[in-house]
Amino acid sequence: MFRPIFRLALLSVALAATAAQAQSDRANANAFKNRADDFVRQFPGMSMHGNDHSYTLRDLVVDADGGNHVRLDRTVAGLRVIGGDLVVQSDRFGNLRTMHHNLRWRMDGMATKPALNANRAAMAAMRTTHGEAGKAELVIYARDQQPALAWDVPVSGESDDGTPFEKHVIMDANSGSQLDAWDDIHTAAANGTGKTLYSGNVVLTTNSISGGYELRDPTRGGTYTINMNNRKSGGSVMTDADNTWGNNATSDLASAGTDAQYGTAMTWDYYKNVHGRNGIANDGKGAYNRVHYNRNYANAYWSDSCFCMTYGDGDGTSIKPLVSLDVAGHEMSHGVTSRTANLTYSGESGGLNEGTSDIFGTMVEFYAGNATDAGDYLIGEKIMIGGGSLRSMVKPSSDGASADCWYSGVGNLNVHYSSGVANHFFFLLAEGTNSAYGNSPTCMAGNTRVATGTGSLAGIGRDKAAKIWYRALTTKFTSSTNYAGARAGTIAAANELYGNGSAEANAVAAAWSAVGRN
Structure with missing residues (x-):
């Protein structure tokens, strides 16, 4: 009769230790951030710091020798600066080594009163991007140009092939001209992608529930897979009575789900075991998969808003279900990029964003060692009907x-x-x-x-x-x-x-x- 009390005591100790560690981690992160703030202000020539500039911590990397890299997002006069982020690098003794950013012009004395109001900016954005406009945000736009006061207009909708989009349309707040646009939905760009479809019979970690099992991995941040049943919303976590999933063919809907879950596991393991990264956001939390999305949907994409991967079943003529291992690694790597460099999805930075996903999707495929x-x-050679691939790195x-x-x-x-x-x-x-x-x-x-x-x-x-x-x-x-x-x-x-x-x-x-x- 003493065991429940003993277990509760152990749990209390564990929770207290966890809370203490979390508090310590926050204190260390704040210390690194404060030191980086000091360097930014001490060396305005390096950081392009000026009046009314302030900074928030996006990410922190601490090297084994104690050196650190503090990633900061910048605001000026309370306005977010697109392209104003920077990384402050210090050595293990706390000395500044260098700063990384792409600003070329200062932003001191900028006028922050727009000639164009938010409603007019949204209407202008809708003329170039058809969809539903959300609430516009007044920002400073400084990507590869003289900083300009601008409106970031979020526009959501659906492309012709059924892929949803979540675009940022950047409108000049004075002239009303469009400065830039990019999509937060990062697709696999297919035009035509247990007992898996593409990786043979693999071992999966699943979750035991009443009456059977669900396709959820408690050991990898709780990652799970939803069957969308050819719909665009809803869906439910895949379940099975005997913990044997799929039949290596599309006749069993669980086959594609198994590919997606396996790809998620291999990507998680690659980042953790090779780069020491604990999940996409480096916080131990898993993303999730949505398979059998829409009908004849020949694409796959990562979305920051749901922190998830979505896979279509292909069009049946040129593209098969897009759940291959390298596509899974590609999509999850978009999430890693968004939580680190956050490479804007347009221009050369957009190419680097996509290239990063191809690079690490390929590395996940090599890491898995699946015969x-x-x-x-x-990239995507398994999903093509009749041979070929989506892209070649050679x-x-x-x-x-x-x-x-x-x-x-x-x-x-x-x-x-x-x-x-x-x-x-x-x-x-x-x-x-x-x-x-x-x-x-x-x-x-x-x-x-x-x-x-x-x-x-x-x-x-x-x-x-x-x-x-x-x-x-x-x-x-x-x-x-x-x-x-x-x-x-x-x-x-x-x-x-x-x-x-x-x-x-x-x-x-x-x-x-x-x-x-x-």
């Missing part, structure tokens, strides 16, 4: 639209195509020009779109290449980082990981030059 879906440098232009090489107009491409530069860079850094995965030509002088060079380049291995990219993403890139910034950030990351002037750092520089970004 039925072996690692490669093709030679991106093989899809007829993606860029192999950087050139001055690459940021004008769709983000799924401008991502080719990042994909090509990563492949060359990891594997070099000649490998078992195919010959990847370098770019000729002049930064042409198609790679036609014959230069030879040695790779450093995909594991080192991925560690460099992850460190750059989480400690160097900001929301408006472009390809020039990505070159600088990855070289800096390689120097920190492997030593200044190391072979790895030299290889990073050589790989960027090989894709035309000198």
Whole structure:
């Protein structure tokens, strides 16, 4: 009769310890943030700090030696600055090392009274983006241009293929012209993707419930999978009586659900075991999957608003269900990007956003070591009817639209195509020009779109290449980082990981030059 009391006492001690640890973590984070604030104000030339600037903590990375990288979001006169975020890097002794941001103009003395009110801004935005406008927010827009007072108008709706969109339409608050637009729904860009459909028979961790099991993983932040039953809303967590899911075919709806859940587990394990990241947001909480979304829906997407992945069943003519392992890793990696660098989904930063997801989706596929879906440098090869893939990292232009090489107009491409530069860079850094995965030509002088060079380049291995990219993403890139910034950030990351002037750092520089970004 004493056992319940003893257990309650243990639980109380555990809860108290957990609360104390959480309080300590918050105190440490506040200390790092306060020190970063001091540096920002002490060195306004480095930080572009000015009057009425203030900062909030977005993310914190602490290195094993005690060095730290504090990611801050900026406001000026109480207005959020799009493109104003920065990373403050300090060493283990608390000394400032450097700051990373993309601002080129100061914002002191900006007028903050708009000539265009919120309603008129929303009406102007609706003329270019058809949907339902939400409440506009007055902001300062500073992505690659002279800072301007602007309205961030959220517009939601549905594309022709059934993909929902959650767009930011940025309208100049004085002239009424559109400055930018991007979507918070990050798709797999398919045009046509237990006992799984694509990965054979796999081991799943599920949750025991009354009368059977549900497709929920208590060991990975409670990640779970919902069957949408070809609807756009609703759905319920998949359940099973005997804990055997699917039949390796689409005739059993659980097959696709098993692929999605397996992909979520492998992605979780990859980030945790390779990069020390505890879930997408690094907070131990799992995202969830929605499978069998809509009818004949030939796409997949990540949404920040639901913190979830959504998968269609394909159109049955060119695309099969989009639940393959690399697509799952791709979509979840959009969530990692949104919680770190938050690369804006347009221009060159949008290409880097998509490239990041392709890179880590590929790395998840290699990490899983699944013989039925072996690692490669093709994206979505399992979901294509009749062969092919969505994208190739070996030679991106093989899809007829993606860029192999950087050139001055690459940021004008769709983000799924401008991502080719990042994909090509990563492949060359990891594997070099000649490998078992195919010959990847370098770019000729002049930064042409198609790679036609014959230069030879040695790779450093995909594991080192991925560690460099992850460190750059989480400690160097900001929301408006472009390809020039990505070159600088990855070289800096390689120097920190492997030593200044190391072979790895030299290889990073050589790989960027090989894709035309000198």
